[in-house]
Amino acid sequence: GAVVSQHPSRVICKSGTSVKIECRSLDFQATTMFWYRQFPKKSLMLMATSNEGSKATYEQGVEKDKFLINHASLTLSTLTVTSAHPEDSSFYICSARRDSNYNEQFFGPGTRLTVL
């Protein structure tokens, strides 16, 4: 149990285009999901917290108009990188929190975004 999927696993796009990344909790409901960005050989950098049915909460320094987050159901959150530029190239990872007495969070496999 506790499987989180991400799609696509890898995407290459041209500068100026928008890219949507999906995060799904496959076997549990997740009221709260998180989006992270990870640079090579670095730790996870939290970008935003996504709550089902409400607006996402963005971390300081993260442009909410550039990184659009939608959490329309208890099993799906999406991250859209709008007008992508080469500096947005990174490894994006989502996690889903399983509702329980513990803060168990399960990560997706990640999406490698390359902007040309």
Add this chain to the structure above:
Amino acid sequence: QQQVKQSPQSLIVQKGGISIINCAYENTAFDYFPWYQQFPGKGPALLIAIRPDVSEKKEGRFTISFNKSAKQFSLHIMDSQPGDSATYFCAASSMMDSSYKLIFGSGTRLLVRP
């Protein structure tokens, strides 16, 4: 106060040896301490987690030791195998924090030599 400090940055262990990774925190409100294992190009996988009401938790070859008074916790990998070579992250969170954010350590790259 929200930081979690992790050490060492990298670790090389011979096959069969014990790998030990340490983390320290300041926020006494933290009450959940998970460890994640990440292979290159993959998302982190939840390995083992502990609550502060116990001092040790063991799952197979993986053990978490927790010292509440010192505000430290560590991951021990017994009989380390080459397949354990990965990056390990400790984390902490507080159920009092309704954001449910995990505060991550900086990571430890473990290499287990055959």
